Amino acid sequence: MPKITYITSDAKNYTIDVDNGLTVMEGAVQNDIPGIDADCGGGMACATCHVYVTEDWFDKLPKKEDGEEDMIDMAFEPKSNSRLSCQLIVSDELDGLVVNIPSKQG
Amino acid sequence: MNKTDALIIGAGPTGLFTAHQLKLIGLNCEVVDNLDKIGGQCIELYPDKPIYDIPAVPECTGEELTNNLINQLKPFGIKFHLSERVEEVKKENNNWIVKTNNGKSFSTPNVIIAGGVGSFEPRKFPPKECEKFENKSIFYSVKDKKIFDGKTVSIFGGGDSALDWAVELSKISNVNLVHRREEFRGAQATLDKVKELTKSGKINLLTKYQLVNVNGSNKLESIDIKNDDGEIKNLKTDYALGFFGLIMQLGPIANWGLNIDKKTIEVDTEKFETNQKGIYAVGDICTYPGKLKLILSGFHEGALAARACFKLARPNEKYRFEFTTTSSNLLKRLGKKE
Numbered sequence: 001m002p003k004i005t006y007i008t009s010d011a012k013n014y015t016i017d018v019d020n021g022l023t024v025m026e027g028a029v030q031n032d033i034p035g036i037d038a039d040c041g042g043g044m045a046c047a048t049c050h051v052y053v054t055e056d057w058f059d060k061l062p063k064k065e066d067g068e069e070d071m072i073d074m075a076f077e078p079k080s081n082s083r084l085s086c087q088l089i090v091s092d093e094l095d096g097l098v099v100n101i102p103s104k105q106g
Numbered sequence: 107m108n109k110t111d112a113l114i115i116g117a118g119p120t121g122l123f124t125a126h127q128l129k130l131i132g133l134n135c136e137v138v139d140n141l142d143k144i145g146g147q148c149i150e151l152y153p154d155k156p157i158y159d160i161p162a163v164p165e166c167t168g169e170e171l172t173n174n175l176i177n178q179l180k181p182f183g184i185k186f187h188l189s190e191r192v193e194e195v196k197k198e199n200n201n202w203i204v205k206t207n208n209g210k211s212f213s214t215p216n217v218i219i220a221g222g223v224g225s226f227e228p229r230k231f232p233p234k235e236c237e238k239f240e241n242k243s244i245f246y247s248v249k250d251k252k253i254f255d256g257k258t259v260s261i262f263g264g265g266d267s268a269l270d271w272a273v274e275l276s277k278i279s280n281v282n283l284v285h286r287r288e289e290f291r292g293a294q295a296t297l298d299k300v301k302e303l304t305k306s307g308k309i310n311l312l313t314k315y316q317l318v319n320v321n322g323s324n325k326l327e328s329i330d331i332k333n334d335d336g337e338i339k340n341l342k343t344d345y346a347l348g349f350f351g352l353i354m355q356l357g358p359i360a361n362w363g364l365n366i367d368k369k370t371i372e373v374d375t376e377k378f379e380t381n382q383k384g385i386y387a388v389g390d391i392c393t394y395p396g397k398l399k400l401i402l403s404g405f406h407e408g409a410l411a412a413r414a415c416f417k418l419a420r421p422n423e424k425y426r427f428e429f430t431t432t433s434s435n436l437l438k439r440l441g442k443k444e
Contacts, residue, residue, distance in 0.1 A: 037369075039223045039354050041399055045151040048353065070291040073264045074351040077232045077316070078286055080334055106229050106353035 002095035006033045006051075009103035018090045024099060025049040025085035035101035042086040044068060048106055049085040050075040051099040061088060061097075076104045108185075110136045111419035112216035112412070113204055115192050115359075118146020120389030120404030121220035122175040127412035129182040130436055133419050137184060138206060140191040140225035145172035147222050147390075150352060161402055171401070181441040191225050193358050195385070200418075202384060216415040219371065219380075219387040220408065225357050229350035231262070235320050236346075243326030244346045253345075254279045260329060260341055262317060263349030266292040271347060273299050276308040282341055284312045284331055315339065320346070367393055377414035378407045384418055386411040 001017040018027035028036040037048035072078045114121045117139035128135040148168030190206040204212040228246035260282040269292035272283040303309040319330035332338045364380045365372040370393035378386045389404035416425040430436045437443040
């Protein structure tokens with residue numbers, strides 16, 4: 001099962017086994033990782049599952065679909081490596097992915 | 107003081123259908139919502155997105171679903187209190203006294219919280235110091251544009267609100283329009299207008315910048331904006347406006363003494379009552395073993411909570427279950443029978 005590492009803004013590391021097919025957001029919510037709110041439940045409608053993807057991973061991820069960048073406009077302190085974790089579907093290729101959780105979601 | 111059999115907090119799909127169920131069984135109800143329109147998340151977050159899992163409705167958008175629910179309420183003439191946020195709930199004898207931020211108050215034996223993920227509030231600028239200028243030099247909506255006359259206004263955001271206000275205020279103010287990337291997501295016509303005004307020097311367009319700092323003592327004097335490469339620019343400005351859409355916050359409900367688990371309220375599955383007698387929670391905001399955050403679950407929860415309200419609103423009457431197909435009582439309430 002792919003391992004995903006979530007790092008909170010106060011530098012706590014959580015490495016979790018997440019089933020293929022779940023999203024990085026679901027992996028966080030189901031394992032009670034703090035800082036990912038996912039208010040809209042994965043509909044790409046709220047930007048409260050915002051994460052920063054570490055540089056070496058950013059280019060390996062599937063590209064953003066229409067609308068994701070628009071939603072990131074709304075996110076708290078967006079950066080060039082911002083993604084919405086509800087749009088990142090876990091697969092073997094994502095094994096070892098590291099995401100940083102912002103200090104706030106809104 | 108508004109007296110009612112039940113007060114519904116939240117005018118999303120669950121709140122609307124709960125109102126339908128209350129009126130159908132002969133109870134009065136009123137609905138409060140912090141948004142300025144009916145529909146909740148369906149209208150605010152995904153008015154144009156198709157929904158495929160409403161029973162017997164193969165496909166509809168958030169807006170269509172809302173309009174259909176409003177139509178279904180037509181026979182009942184329900185009173186909506188929009189742009190009102192519920193602040194306080196207090197027990198007084200057998201009733202709950204509910205107060206809103208604008209001073210409206212309600213007395214009711216039944217409060218049904220159909221609040222979704224919370225009330226919609228504007229998203230704010232990240233720097234903490236912005237708070238002290240809020241509603242003085244920093245705004246997240248425009249109530250009176252005259253205050254900007256002849257002043258420098260820095261507008262942040264990439265959607266229609268930011269673009270529309272940049273165009274509008276460029277007639278009376280010096281406008282900086284600041285956005286985190288080069289692409290805007292507003293209407294093309296407005297975007298063309300912004301580009302034209304930028305060319306003619308009426309709008310100072312700054313893309314790939316974000317707000318990092320605000321300066322001033324009593325009122326805003328200047329702001330610092332930073333681009334992706336770390337370059338910081340200082341802008342003299344009298345006002346800053348942020349248009350980053352809305353976010354949902356549980357707000358004052360968190361302080362009502364309800365059992366709350368991860369921003370949701372624990373209820374039983376018979377009445378959808380919380381740990382406080384006469385306060386119910388339905389829809390996305392409630393939780394119980396097996397809870398599904400689906401609109402259809404909200405409808406079911408509202409129907410049962412409405413029946414539970416009957417007992418407290420009409421303690422001396424007995425509730426009788428009836429079908430709309432056959433009951434002349436129900437048909438009368440629906441306006442289908444004299």
